[in-house]
Amino acid sequence: MKGQSCKTFACVNCISLNNKIMRSFLLSGLLGLFIFTSCAQTGDKTNVFKDKNPDKKMNTDTALFGTGCFWCTEAIFQELEGVVKATSGYGGGHVKNPTYEQVCDKQTGHAECIQVVYDPAVISYDELLEVFWKVHDPTTLNQQGADIGPQYRSVIFYLTPEQKEKADKYKAELDKSGAFESPIVTAIEPYSNFYAAEAYHQDFYSNNPNQGYCRMVVRPKVEKFEKVFKDKLKKK
Numbered sequence: 001m002k003g004q005s006c007k008t009f010a011c012v013n014c015i016s017l018n019n020k021i022m023r024s025f026l027l028s029g030l031l032g033l034f035i036f037t038s039c040a041q042t043g044d045k046t047n048v049f050k051d052k053n054p055d056k057k058m059n060t061d062t063a064l065f066g067t068g069c070f071w072c073t074e075a076i077f078q079e080l081e082g083v084v085k086a087t088s089g090y091g092g093g094h095v096k097n098p099t100y101e102q103v104c105d106k107q108t109g110h111a112e113c114i115q116v117v118y119d120p121a122v123i124s125y126d127e128l129l130e131v132f133w134k135v136h137d138p139t140t141l142n143q144q145g146a147d148i149g150p151q152y153r154s155v156i157f158y159l160t161p162e163q164k165e166k167a168d169k170y171k172a173e174l175d176k177s178g179a180f181e182s183p184i185v186t187a188i189e190p191y192s193n194f195y196a197a198e199a200y201h202q203d204f205y206s207n208n209p210n211q212g213y214c215r216m217v218v219r220p221k222v223e224k225f226e227k228v229f230k231d232k233l234k235k236k
Helices: 011-024 028-037 071-078 098-103 125-134 161-177 212-228
Strands: 063-069 083-091 111-118 156-160 187-190 194-196
Touching: 011 156, 063 071, 063 083, 063 125, 071 083, 071 111, 071 212, 111 156, 111 194, 125 212, 161 187, 187 212
Parallel strands: 156 187
Antiparallel strands: 063 111, 063 156, 083 111, 083 194
């Protein structure tokens, strides 16, 4: 059915995932240390990544992250001070202008991800990486809780050599530290494409806070995120 989510509402795995995320939150000291030591959507299904500086009034940059369901990823990153816009979409696959249903069929190679346009004078790429690692489980291959499939893989699409260097270093440091019980499986891939998701997916959590998946999965993640990163949130 058009507009119907292919996401499951089973919550046993979600609870397990939330416990893992809470353990990762306790690693704030390690992750913070790394940071200081390291250098109106429409239904038009076109590749929206054309200009890394779409807002000419400020010096913006772009990052692309996949942490599982893009409803969760968008809801988290759009709350950060310095993030100008977070767009849900599909990236890294071989099918042009994919639909949500096609991506759910697991044959497009795309991951659900978000395009983050941000002001580097307010929030750095390093800080975005810190949020990325803390708000999902980067050790489960093609899975986040009850959401299973390659479209839910943990992935960073880098746009510059500097972004790749930072992501690689961060991943290596976390693995070396033993921050997670299992090895990190996050893919760090060069940017190849990004297609904005259908209009009903944009701002999904904000527009549908009482929808079943939002209540059971998105809201708990957002609430934990807000507690850990309260000093980085936009003023409401």
